[in-house]
Amino acid sequence: MRLAAAFVLVLTLVITAPQAQADSHLDASAGFIDGLANKAINTLTDAEITAEQRRDAFRALFREGFAVNGIARFVAGRYWRRAPEDEREEYLSLFEDVIVNTWADRFSQYSGQKFEVKGATDATPNNSSESVALVESLFFTSPTTPVRIEWRVASKGDLFKIVDVKLEGISMATTQRDEFNAVVSKSGRKLSSLIDELRRRRDR
Amino acid sequence: MGDKKLNSFSVLKVFRFTAALTLVGALAACATPPSSDDPDALAAYEEANDPFEPANRLVFSANVMVDQLALQPTAVTYRDAFPDELKPPVENFITNLFMPLSFIHSLLQGDMDRAEKAAARFFTALPTFLLADTFPNEDPVFEDGGQTLATWGFSEGPYIMLPLLGPSSFRDTLGTVGDFFIDPVGHVAGSDVSAGRPVGNVVVTRSRNVEQVRELQRTSLDYYAAVRSLYRQQRAAQIRNGASGPAQSAPTIGLDLDEPAAPKENAGTDDQKETAATN
Numbered sequence: 001m002r003l004a005a006a007f008v009l010v011l012t013l014v015i016t017a018p019q020a021q022a023d024s025h026l027d028a029s030a031g032f033i034d035g036l037a038n039k040a041i042n043t044l045t046d047a048e049i050t051a052e053q054r055r056d057a058f059r060a061l062f063r064e065g066f067a068v069n070g071i072a073r074f075v076a077g078r079y080w081r082r083a084p085e086d087e088r089e090e091y092l093s094l095f096e097d098v099i100v101n102t103w104a105d106r107f108s109q110y111s112g113q114k115f116e117v118k119g120a121t122d123a124t125p126n127n128s129s130e131s132v133a134l135v136e137s138l139f140f141t142s143p144t145t146p147v148r149i150e151w152r153v154a155s156k157g158d159l160f161k162i163v164d165v166k167l168e169g170i171s172m173a174t175t176q177r178d179e180f181n182a183v184v185s186k187s188g189r190k191l192s193s194l195i196d197e198l199r200r201r202r203d204r
Numbered sequence: 205m206g207d208k209k210l211n212s213f214s215v216l217k218v219f220r221f222t223a224a225l226t227l228v229g230a231l232a233a234c235a236t237p238p239s240s241d242d243p244d245a246l247a248a249y250e251e252a253n254d255p256f257e258p259a260n261r262l263v264f265s266a267n268v269m270v271d272q273l274a275l276q277p278t279a280v281t282y283r284d285a286f287p288d289e290l291k292p293p294v295e296n297f298i299t300n301l302f303m304p305l306s307f308i309h310s311l312l313q314g315d316m317d318r319a320e321k322a323a324a325r326f327f328t329a330l331p332t333f334l335l336a337d338t339f340p341n342e343d344p345v346f347e348d349g350g351q352t353l354a355t356w357g358f359s360e361g362p363y364i365m366l367p368l369l370g371p372s373s374f375r376d377t378l379g380t381v382g383d384f385f386i387d388p389v390g391h392v393a394g395s396d397v398s399a400g401r402p403v404g405n406v407v408v409t410r411s412r413n414v415e416q417v418r419e420l421q422r423t424s425l426d427y428y429a430a431v432r433s434l435y436r437q438q439r440a441a442q443i444r445n446g447a448s449g450p451a452q453s454a455p456t457i458g459l460d461l462d463e464p465a466a467p468k469e470n471a472g473t474d475d476q477k478e479t480a481a482t483n
Binding site: 067069070071077130156159161164169170171173174179182186197 | 238242244245247248249251252423424425426428429430432433434437438440441444446457458459461462
């Protein structure tokens with residue numbers, strides 16, 4: 001009798017273990033987004049800090065939460081491969097600068113709108129060494145019509161990184177990639193022409 | 205006096221003729237595909253799927269001008285000066301007027317569930333003269349000709365920038381023309397309603413994204429290309445009716461792609477990722 005009970009216990013453990021593991025990366029990813037959003041609201045929306053401080057704080061959070069290099073390489077598209085090492089490095093740092101300049105200032109306009117994580121679904125591709133979760137959230141820019149934001153979170157063990165953000169079904173990474181592609185094909189078809197454009201944007 | 209009139213008339217004529225000639229010239233000047241010895245450039249050209257790009261860009265700048273001069277000021281006036289308590293009835297009216305067309309297209313797509321939702325929204329709102337939102341907790345069903353053609357398997361076709369109407373594709377242009385004839389509202393209501401609805405819709409939609417558009421114009425490296433990408437993704441999302449998309453290029457961004465410096469021996473896997481991303 002005891003043996004049978006133990007057997008059942010072991011069996012349920014074996015059966016439910018992979019499930020529990022899969023769920024844990026979903027819950028953890030949702031928690032990761034929630035935590036990051038809270039951190040952003042606490043540190044970036046302070047009216048007392050200067051624009052420079054806000055940018056520095058945003059840069060730190062951006063590096064912590066996003067797969068910055070992965071996103072940068074993805075949006076550079078096919079021109080990444082042929083670019084020499086020094087151009088790649090310059091592009092990566094410019095990409096980060098431009099993102100920071102574009103987004104950091106927006107947090108000064110934040111005035112208590114509610115951000116709510118709704119849950120996460122699994123989107124891990126087959127044969128992948130890392131887990132991917134789609135974290136659904138709502139940002140209430142107005143009380144009645146919230147903006148639907150979907151965060152694609154890749155994770156491996158304790159490492160969590162956002163690899164894409166979708167606003168109402170529109171991927172930021174894809175949009176940026178299409179735009180960069182257009183810039184590069186218009187001028188020179190080289191990563192260096194994109195670098196020139198990004199530098200102009202940063203220094204403006 | 206008569207002379208002057210004649211003069212300004214002929215000036216106008218010349219102006220029109222030149223404008224038409226420029227337009228024809230631009231239309232004829234399709235983007236020349238890059239030579240086949242540059243596979244990257246060729247792949248980028250095909251991916252953009254915009255053979256009329258020079259003409260499209262010209263029309264786009266005209267559209268942007270109209271937007272800045274007429275549409276945006278109207279939308280801002282509506283947003284800031286129109287009484288807030290009167291906005292919901294106006295916007296509900298416009299939404300409800302779309303429901304008959306959504307109903308027909310849901311049927312054509314074989315989606316009974318959404319057809320029912322569109323019909324229910326329309327008929328329950330009828331007693332309120334279509335001014336009420338009778339299903340406040342539910343997103344209204346929006347279906348159009350382009351979406352129906354897509355579910356029937358029509359591919360998107362080249363990108364087309366329509367004068368005044370804005371971004372479209374070959375498929376969506378066909379759908380828009382079809383909807384003009386199909387839409388029951390156009391048959392039943394007077395011409396002022398069927399002409400007023402799209403105008404009202406555009407003003408209301410524009411009034412909601414004044415800041416976003418301004419921001420996009422300010423931050424994008426190529427505003428035209430950004431709008432093209434946004435339009436395509438938005439249409440794809442509408443066609444899927446909000447269901448999450450197929451495994452697209454985005455999944456190829458992963459943690460291993462995020463490694464700070466790409467070591468030399470990883471160059472091979474990098475290439476594979478790139479191909480996966482473009483296919």
